[in-house]
Amino acid sequence: MPVAVIESLDHEGRGVTHVEGKVVFVDGALPGEKVEYLVHRSRPSFDLAEVSRIIKPSAQRVTPRCPHFGVCGGCSMQHLDSVAQTAVKQRVLEDALWHVGKVTPEIIYPAIHGPSWGYRYRARIGVRLVPKKGGVLVGFHERRSSYIADMRSCAILPPHISAMLPALRELIAGLSIPDRLPQIEIAVSDTATVLVFRNLLPFTSGDLARLAAFADKRGVQVWQQPGGPATAHPLHPKTGAGLAYTLPEFGVTMEFLPTDFTQVNVDINRLLIRRSMQLLDPQPGERIADLFCGLGNFSLPIARSGATVVGVEGSEILVARAGENARRNGLKGNSEFHAANLFEATEDSLAALGRLDKLLIDPPREGAIAVVKALSTQQSPARIVYVSCNPATLARDAAVLVRERGYVLRGAGIANMFPQTSHVESIALFERV
Known part of the structure; x- marks a missing residue:
């Protein structure tokens, strides 16, 4: 060889x-x-x-902690020291900024990092009935494969979820439709743990009894999702504590549904918001847009500062959730939320939002190329904080901001949102010259 x-x-x-x-x-x-x-x-x-x-x-x-490492596709870097993982991700970001965008930040921010294990409060795990492998498999996909890994534990899931995996296999094997449950959505928050079963066929009365008994024994809420995300609803208990996470530094509590998008790592999310607010420096009287705002993760801390926040998001469901969270936190007076397709943003659509002193962008992996191209060179925000989950699209958009829209890349750094994986979350600050 x-x-x-x-x-x-x-x-x-x-x-x-x-x-x-x-x-x-x-x-x-x-x-x-x-x-x-x-x-x-x-x-x-x-x-x-x-x-x-x-x-x-x-x-x-280092020796990987998880016995499934190398087969399971959930992690790719457990064999590398945690400190070294952070350094590698910082280099990935810097290389992307230079090789893709031909830009270099004036400052490299200290990496944002936190717990390396048990951090993944959101996950979607696959379910597959495979008689040749002993029955029902529950876990992430295998590396380079559509097969489900034969997992008995998971070191990056919260310990109570990891310990639950064998019991989930046994539960599903005893249901009437073990081959018609392709996935389970897991959502853990400060207040509750919810398991959403994606069922392609209806549950029988016997199935419902088994699911209820499992929920009571494990202290979780069981939901079903027979169709799209909007069809998800609780099975047992019918009512219970809703999902919510807190941002204590800003006096904010964010309520959400298990099918809503939220960051998987609660600790890193809080630190990332702190860094974002330090860089954005929102002030009373300013008008600040939060684009791709989701349910208000960054919007409400901005509003708490006294600035007026304008949140824009493509999902009408999340826009409604953001408005509800603003109302519950007493921030309705200086926040407004709109549904719009930001991948089709134009100079006119951004101008319709009114005066914008500053801008926070937190797009999906596709980036925000339409947004940055739509910024006017005459009337554009003085400061942009860009939170990214894909260094390549951040670099591409940075090139437009720096070379075509008159901004300087003041600084950039990573947030280790997904330890043990190669995923790179980052944050960058642009200022208009």
């Missing part, structure tokens, strides 16, 4: 090396390591491979 020395990690956490002028991406290898590898896919310009033997290990290599 071929042997190589690993040069770096790519944005998916794979080792990168060059062999006879060809790039080789090696799963499971770390920078500086000398490894033997096996190619599983070959292309003219690159090979995809996995480690077969580590000849010289990295000093930053």
